[in-house]
Amino acid sequence: MRKASYSVTRLQNHGYLFILPTLVFFTVFLIYPMISAFRLSLLEWNVLTPAKAIGLKNFLVMSKDPRVVNSILRTLHFSAISVAAINVLAFVFALMFGSRMIRHKNFLQSLVFLPVILSIVAVGVVWEFMYQSTGLIPILVRGIFGASPAWLTTTSAAPYAIIITYVWKSVGYYMVIYIAGLMDVPTSFYEAARMDGAGFWGQLYYITIPNLRNTFALGVISCIIFTFGQFSIQYVITKGGPARSTEILSLLIFREAFELSKFGYSAAISVLFFLMLLVFSIFQLRLFRSGAVGD
Amino acid sequence: MSSYRSSQRVLRTLLYVVICVLGFAFIFPFLWMIVSSFKLNRDVLAIPIQFFPPTWNWMSYVNVFTKFPDFNFPRFILNSFIVTAVAVVFCLFLSATAGYGFAKYKFKGNGLLFMIVLATIMISFEAIVVPLFILVRRLGLQNTYWGLIIPESLTAFGVFMMRQFFFSLPNDFIESARIDGANEYAIFVRIAIPMAQTALLALVIFHAQWVWNLLLWPLIVMSNPDMRVLPQGIALFKGGYNTPYPEQLAVSVVACIPLLLLYIFLSKYFVQGIAMTGLKG
Known part of the structure; x- marks a missing residue:
């Protein structure tokens, strides 16, 4: 009896070996750097001179640094509009493609999905090209509305040029999530609603939206987290310009550390970035734990 | 009834x-990228706009490489x-084993360790990029593939996904292999x-999609020009002085091809992978 339970324990202990590589790599390359970021944020360090502990001074400086404040506002602006536009459009597209009235769905759907598969840097290159003053977009916009902003050279238009590109690139991804969510709603629900006389809007309001609660939560949360960390499109199209109007936090972190060598200060901005996302990250974690995600 | 039908038809149209x-709006920039990459530099932003190149020019695809x-x-x-x-x-390897x-x-x-692994989804890359760079440099991994x-x-998502999958795998298969005397690692493999x-x-x-598109981390860790990856190369090329558009666009088209091919042959798994991130409504 004793021997049996001993060997069962031994058998179960094989599990440690299976999870060992993941534990080691996650600890060294994710958890340790995270702790290290907090420690670094309390230092003044430019690599050349020895690091100096300065307590919370980085955070104090940051709160009065117009460049940081600007980046925070730019990040919030970019994220709020992008996340709203992406999720609303993705949901509407999912409804349209889910409609039984339409044929050739798969082909049309894959057109909307296409930008998701394109290289993000390539997307930046072609949109920057299209936004040029004699490029496609100003000419098209002028043709329709009579006038077009200077998309990449004015501080009022450039953030929207970035948002449009980003939404175009990402919406297909979230559309797939919403389509999958829609397919999970049992058709009997809709049949019952129709029997009760619910029309399109009634079905949408009483059946579709309540049943997609988790899908919405996950779509919006993961979109917020992903959008906050967006870097490539800004880096390729505007490099943060003009006049820092598209210099979002990820770009600022990169520049403070790797162009200005202010490692401690950059780490402090990283910590701020982490804290700004914390509420959403915890929410995402809870979604995963609750079993709302996965098959 | 007939007015209902005709209104249905209007709606459908x-x-x-x-x-x-x-669909057109979504595919057009891609088509525009392709046709423009075949234009001459003087035609590429010319007015009036012509969709097809006045003269087809293949040289940008050669030039960009030479x-x-x-x-x-x-x-x-x-x-x-x-x-x-x-x-x-x-x-x-990591996701499947763990x-x-x-x-x-x-x-x-088990439960606690899994929670720790899962909790790392809260760590976004931007939050750790500076200490990570210091660590990678200290380990001598700067300018290496491994770095x-x-x-x-x-x-953590990969680990989570594989764990979910293996939960659904019946234990009978494993038990009967054990009775046959197979060792634990043979059963796994x-x-x-x-x-x-x-x-x-x-x-x-x-x-593959994720790694093929990386830009931020390569910009930081690959400072040696020979170790650059494609998106990094394109971004720096574009930022270079007076880089012609047809060449920029040509190399961008090239960068899109591998994932497009992957999508054409395995589109089912693309959609499945995304759907798995956001399911159980």
Whole structure:
């Protein structure tokens, strides 16, 4: 009896070996750097001179640094509009493609999905090209509305040029999530609603939206987290310009550390970035734990 | 009834129009990238706009690989392929082993350790990029493939996904193999892995897409021009002085081809991989 339970324990202990590589790599390359970021944020360090502990001074400086404040506002602006536009459009597209009235769905759907598969840097290159003053977009916009902003050279238009590109690139991804969510709603629900006389809007309001609660939560949360960390499109199209109007936090972190060598200060901005996302990250974690995600 | 039908028909036509316009809007920039890459530099932003090149010019595709000594694009492409392939294998290895360990063994601390691994989804890359760079440099991994690959292949989501999958794998297969005398690792390799093919393939596509498109981390860790990956090369090429558009667009088209091919042949797994991130409404 004793021997049996001993060997069962031994058998179960094989599990440690299976999870060992993941534990080691996650600890060294994710958890340790995270702790290290907090420690670094309390230092003044430019690599050349020895690091100096300065307590919370980085955070104090940051709160009065117009460049940081600007980046925070730019990040919030970019994220709020992008996340709203992406999720609303993705949901509407999912409804349209889910409609039984339409044929050739798969082909049309894959057109909307296409930008998701394109290289993000390539997307930046072609949109920057299209936004040029004699490029496609100003000419098209002028043709329709009579006038077009200077998309990449004015501080009022450039953030929207970035948002449009980003939404175009990402919406297909979230559309797939919403389509999958829609397919999970049992058709009997809709049949019952129709029997009760619910029309399109009634079905949408009483059946579709309540049943997609988790899908919405996950779509919006993961979109917020992903959008906050967006870097490539800004880096390729505007490099943060003009006049820092598209210099979002990820770009600022990169520049403070790797162009200005202010490692401690950059780490402090990283910590701020982490804290700004914390509420959403915890929410995402809870979604995963609750079993709302996965098959 | 007939007015209901005709209003149905109007609605349907309207929906078709909207969807076709939409589809066109979504594919057009891609087509524009392709046709423009075949234009001469003087035609590329010329007014009035012409969709097709007045003269078809293939040279941009040759020039971009030969005329710019600071940008060794063949090498960047090779680097990108190596990095993506190794990263995918590495990510699969970690996700499958850990997912299997967490799902199929009841060792002490299983729940707690899994929570710790899962909690790392809260760590966004931007939050750790500075200490990560310091660490990678200290380990001598700067300007190496591993330095680029390791930090970008640690995905708690992959572990989570594989664990979910292995939960659903019946224990009977494992038990009967054990009775036949197979050891634990043979069971994992010969029985569990082959049954996980679909989940693994979805993960392959998911991760390949991720790694192929990396820009921020390569910009930081690959300072040696020979170690650059393709997106990094394109971004720096574009930022260079007076770089002609047809060449920029040509190399961008090239960068899109591998994932497009992957999508054409394995589109089912693309969609599956995404759907798995957001399900159970």
